[in-house]
């Protein structure tokens with residue numbers, strides 16, 4: 001073949017490849033979503049009209065831009081009526097389409113669900129297996145969670161869940177109480193020092209910032225035995241500090257921007273190329289540090305040194321121990337799997353718990369009668385500060401349990417749960433008499449904030465802080481209710497929820513013993529969504545020491 005013929009062949013191949021790529025793109029971005037929309041409408045599932053290629057993203061951005069979430073404590077009580085401020089577009093569409101409708105993120109259909117009965121009918125029992133995690137988020141979250149438990153599917157998920165769940169047993173959690181106390185004591189000592197060096201007897205502190213740092217320290221030690229605050233040159237501790245800095249940087253990079261054009265074809269590749277690459281690079285650096293930590297832990301395994309004893313109950317050592325016996329090789333996790341689980345514990349575990357504690361401190365400052373009631377309970381049940389490692393006594397803090405539930409209801413740190421139908425899912429609801437099929441590939445967006453604030457489900461006082469509503473479980477069997485979902489639902493319910501409950505009680509009991517909390521006049525209440533439900537400007541509270549040291 002002559003040179004010209006070769007060139008012509010190469011050009012023809014390039015044109016053919018470009019034509020095929022274009023056909024693929026048109027099908028993926030336009031033909032297939034249009035067909036999906038027709039099918040959804042046939043099933044009676046409709047919603048705001050999408051446009052190509054943004055779907056409803058433009059409308060969502062415009063609604064968010066014209067909504068303010070800020071209220072001041074000076075001019076009004078702190079309002080927990082937050083749903084319409086956080087999700088103005090959902091609030092608007094709900095009025096038009098009800099509590100179940102379809103909206104579009106780019107070319108991806110999302111079934112919005114704020115109707116507990118529908119959710120139950122779509123996911124309860126064996127139907128749980130018909131739903132996986134949405135592909136569209138999987139790619140975005142890969143650098144954070146890898147294929148860890150949050151993102152794993154099918155057999156792989158079941159195997160991981162079986163290995164991981166026992167690590168959160170009551171005995172193992174009890175062994176973590178000491179480190180929770182130690183770390184929290186450091187935080188309180190800092191607050192004490194700030195108060196004693198201030199002109200007045202009290203001090204204004206951004207409690208959210210401090211509590212997040214404390215929770216990061218706790219989860220770091222509980223997960224892989226590392227501390228985030230040490231400054232020693234010791235290799236292992238140095239790794240810990242670096243891992244935390246990098247993990248936090250990655251989170252800010254991935255979710256700091258509010259508008260990532262999720263679901264828009266090629267947006268990730270073209271518009272977010274830089275941040276995607278940076279997150280990927282950070283991910284690789286974090287993995288390298290974690291591999292070093294895991295190899296150290298493997299080496300320590302079997303040693304009876306004091307360093308190995310000290311790590312006995314961290315989650316990483318427990319996972320290594322689970323696979324150590326020769327008769328159960330299925331429980332052996334590879335280094336890659338362990339890296340992903342360590343990242344998952346960090347991202348899934350510290351900020352969520354810290355937010356639960358931080359919103360509680362705010363609510364208790366705003367509701368002094370509850371602050372006093374909890375303080376009395378703590379002083380009655382835990383007479384001496386040292387006995388805070390008594391898990392049974394912590395379990396007797398009944399009112400604190402109500403308060404925790406009420407705060408998780410009003411300010412759920414995980415404001416939504418997402419799924420994607422792995423097959424066609426038939427949904428039959430009894431009271432609404434609905435029968436429909438949710439087509440395979442449809443994503444589901446469960447609006448937890450909407451359900452938690454719904455007056456039809458909770459009564460006219462749904463937006464008020466009234467922990468006593470959790471007192472009578474008979475009247476409201478919330479644990480089984482499909483409208484109280486702070487930790488998710490079904491078989492994928494949060495594996496770390498008992499760790500959170502323990503940390504919550506330890507931290508809160510220690511704070512209440514030592515400080516009185518008040519909301520200063522300059523406090524601005526501005527909850528917002530950055531993956532989790534968090535305060536925009538921190539939570540600055542006035543703290544007054546109750547006892548001198």
Ligand code: HEM
Nearest residue numbers: 149150348349352353356413414487488492494495496500
């Ligand atoms: C207030 C604290 C917490 C909240 C609000 C929370 C919320 C949630 C929610 C809503 C889910 C379900 C996600 C889904 O179905 O897609 C979940 C799952 C999970 N959480 Fe938590 N979580 C908290 C604390 C923790 C802690 C302390 C850890 C670990 C140290 C943790 C680790 C996980 C893991 C690994 C999963 C995945 C479970 C699975 O898919 O089998 N979480 N969490």
